[in-house]
Amino acid sequence: MTLPPMRANAGLGVIVALTLVLGACSSDSGGDQSSTPVAEAGDLAPGSAAINIVDLTFEPTSITVAPGSTDIAITNADSVDHTFTLDDGSVDETVSAGSNVTVTVDLTESVGFHCEIHPSMTGTLQVA
Ligand SMILES: [Cu+2]
Known part of the structure; x- marks a missing residue:
């Protein structure tokens, strides 16, 4: 029972x-x-992305984002200041040595980015 x-x-x-x-x-x-x-470390939520700056290099140098607004977290692991500057001028943000910032980009087409202080530092935001 x-x-x-x-x-x-x-x-x-x-x-x-x-x-x-x-x-x-x-x-x-x-x-x-x-x-x-x-989610894996490099597997970010939709609408967000991350870029590291190490040894005067953006990592990765090419990232793919969806059309529209994307938050990009930028971490500067170097001991010198850098900027994250879109080639179209719509974003120009200083990322101080050892710090991180989050910028919001709003893109309809792919655009390059660079560091204003170190012209050799370049990369591309691919919109897809
Ligand atoms: Cu720089």
């Missing part, structure tokens, strides 16, 4: 599992320890 309780437990298990799935879908990349696949 233990069947009714077991059935009740089985039903509860399904509800718990559903709740976990729904919860996982609604939570962003937290620091949770679950086995749920999370």
Whole structure:
């Protein structure tokens, strides 16, 4: 006569599992320890991108963004200041040594970028 309780437990298990799935879908990349696949480091959310500056070089030198507005986090790992400047002049942001800034670009077509201080530093934002 233990069947009714077991059935009740089985039903509860399904509800718990559903709740976990729904919860996982609604939570962003937290620091949770679950086995749920999370975005890789270079796998950013839509509408955002990241550029590092290391040894007077933009990394990567070419990144692809969607048309429209994109937040780009720029980290300057060098011990000298740089700028992140779009060739069309729409963005010109100083990124001080050892700091990071986030700029918002709003693009309809691909555009180059460079550092105003070091002309050899160049790269391209590809719109696709
Ligand atoms: Cu520079």
